[in-house]
Amino acid sequence: MRGKKYIWSVILVIVIALLIYFAPVKNSNLTSYNMDIKYSDENKTIIGTETVDFINTDDVKLGEIYLHLYPNAFKDKDNVPFTKEEIGLAYPNGFKPGYIEINKITFDKNVPATYSIDKKTGEILKILLPKKLDKGDRIKFTINFKVQIPPSQGRFGYGKNTVQVTNFYPILSVYDQNGWNNDPYYTLGDPFYSDVSNYTVSLMVPKDMVVASTGVIKSEKSHGNDDALTIDAPNVRDFALVLSPKFKVAEEDVDGIKVKSYYFDEDVGLKALKYASDAIRFYNSYIGKYPYKQYSVAESDFYMGGMEYPNLVFITKDLYTKDNLFNLEYVIAHETAHQWWYGAVGNNEVKEAWLDEGLTEYTTIMYIERYYGKATADAVFKSIISGEFYKFSKANKDDAMVKTLGQFKDWNDYTNIVYNKGAMVFSELRGLIGDEKFKEVLNRYYNQYKYKNATTQNLIDVVDSVTGKDTGGFFAEWLD
Template sequence: MKGLKEMNRRRWSYLALAIAALILIGVCFWPGAKPAPNVDKASKDLSNYELSLSLDTVTQTLSGRLRLDYVNGAMAQMDTLYFHLYPNAFAKAETAPFPENEWSLAYPKGFSPGGIKISRVTAGGQPVVYAVEGEINTNLKVVLPAVLTHGERITLEMDYIVQLPHCEGRFGYGTDTYNLANCYPIACVYDENGWNRDPYTAVGDPFYSDMANYRVIFSAPESMVVAATGDLTKEESRQGVTIRTYEAKAVRDYAIVGSEKFQRLERRVGKTTVYAYGFTGENLERALDAGAAALRIYNRLFATYPYRQLSVVEANFYIGGMEFPNLVMIDTSLYGPGNEDWLEMVVAHEVAHQWWYQLVGNNEVKEPWLDEALTQASTVLYFGERYGKAREEVAYDAYLRSSFERIKLGKNFFPSGSQVVDRPITEFQNSAEYDSIVYGKGGMMVLDLRDQMGEKKFYRFLGSYFDQNVFGNATEADFVAAAREATGQNWDPVIQDWLKNDLE
């Protein structure tokens, strides 16, 4: 009897070991099994932005002081630095970055000017020569007192004031929210093509940024509830003003949304707290649920999200949705009754951007498909992972195939007449054409790679692409190389066929 018990004990031990081994094998090969990328390690070699911002809701201005510890991360010597001054695109009606047919949505009460005025610039503690440049004054040129070589640092300080437009875009204020994005001087990227000083355009997301660390002190009326990039480390109120301090390591830019009407819900997903900011209504809970589900799914499919917080924020933002580090902006109209499916789709899409553009960056001006195609394909994957294959097929038809097939509507909607995905945003004539080609056809390309590679190789490819480019900026060549290295096959002909040719 004792021998039989010992034999059974050993059998159970062997079975337990076998099960553990199978689980381990599954973990090793199942997508998203890798830990979060190391933010602390990545932050050590980055530039450091210290922003002091004060919001005046009477004059609708934002007073700012920037102290920037800038590091030359390029393999080139620099005697000049360039910055984007995105608010200046909003200074005149003829330069405002909105399509003509969307004008009344962007400015529901008529055109309202915005802009940024620089009053002081120093470098290394000394006043320096600077000038506002660019076709629409969206660049700041700063002449350095000495040449900056690779790896060297210099401290710059700037004082400025921002006029906020009454505008329901990424930048400005609407009926209920202040959308404070792209509203400080941010260093242009220097790459193999030199300085990238592209202006703010009406179509697409005209952004291209390097990772940096941020410390932001934001002062606003005490009645305002605030959602922002980074961890809230200090909060104090005095004389009707609340001063909040945020710390954000290794993020691509910085954004704040504030409102006196915000309610806040929260939910824990792993080591991350997901917040939903918004107004009254059951769809605030739906937004939180979609944000938490998307984070959980993308953690498994791609890589674990490395930050402690993520905010899904309802805003006066007519465009639909927009991604920022640790924060996604969602149009308030999507929270209305009957829009539940669209709300979930947009939240899932914008949360996917936390991987494709925020963690793995790219030049959204020159290669907009690189993040948008991956993000829209990720949105379809979200529906499949959460609800099953049948729902994934519905999402594919609704968000990819049907979107692309709108091109059949003809020249009135798609004036360029081109199906080419791989082109800069300046070559798309309107938002409908851009969405159809970049999101629709681009997303179809990504999922065609999955179908041809098989899921195991496909997720190995995405994991390789992520690991090789996280905290940096990727290119089409990096995308193609990761596909080849992860699968042992050359996928360039397939990718180029989708990106460069018309579909039959």
């Protein structure tokens, strides 16, 4: 009898531990999105609703709110967010529009909302609130919408093997010291800026469709010809999916984090899993523990190299070859670093893109140093970042780093200034303050601004607090 009681006690402990482990750690003071959506592979559409429980966290009364409708950036061929040189890569099988239709918006008790959509771009949704919200006040509203996914091999679209379902739903603009940030979907860079929120998603997909997702899939049930999934994603600043019926999946536990690789070729897919696991392991030890339960890397019909979303990145299928393993590793290490710099610690990627990209690029160099040694890291830094082609004049205003995406000339200009010059700033800072202080800066910056949006000034303040010195002059020389 004692033996049976002991066994049941052990089972109970295990069950409780599993419940705690998989339970999302939600902050009730965050805005939440509750989505109920269905994907049709035949029509490449998503139909559904989202209920937003919005909380005003600012010291102003709000009488209206704004949301981005990013899919409408893909509606008109002449205005899609690609350069002329990219159109053929983005639409290899010809252009078809992508867009989002807003069918209905209601407040509690099915009260119709008064709303309008920006006529010039169709990318901004304005909703008038029935009463002004003070700081700390909440209001719920529900949006019925339909999304048409385009045949684009960019962030939002589909190719032969995968469907990238990203930036597809109405998402709140950020209200900060500058007011509402209703920037357009710029052609260059990552034109996104969002607050951390809680997401609960009910998703219907065709049977046998494999889903790589932000958050954790909590349940999966069969409903006729469809599969119904429930996904929890607490404390994230966006929600994204990559879908494919052809995905193979491998996973590994790293420091209690489930790292997953979605791929088509097993040899390279397992290499991708190793690179992602190595990156998580190093960044955990150097920056601070990854704050989520799962991280996924997905091979995708995506021509742009790699792209980061919370808990999920997708990597171009062109890198999944044995001849491209170093480039694959570098891109995975870079996109994984974005889980810290963008994912956990956010920033305005429209106005201060250098803050996450420059730090992410230099963190990637530190990954190379960790696993291949300093000599290799220095060689990679010189060849990729600080070579002759990337020399900058600190006095040249065209090289200013803190500016809006629309002020960059082209992709080459953006890459050189935001990625390469940005990485050079952190390399110089490390040399100036030493390895120990540099690590302390990253630790403190991460822990102080996790789940928040940081600014360049916030970073400078952290450096000053760690070093006990005024480093404003150092940053001004590089950035302004």
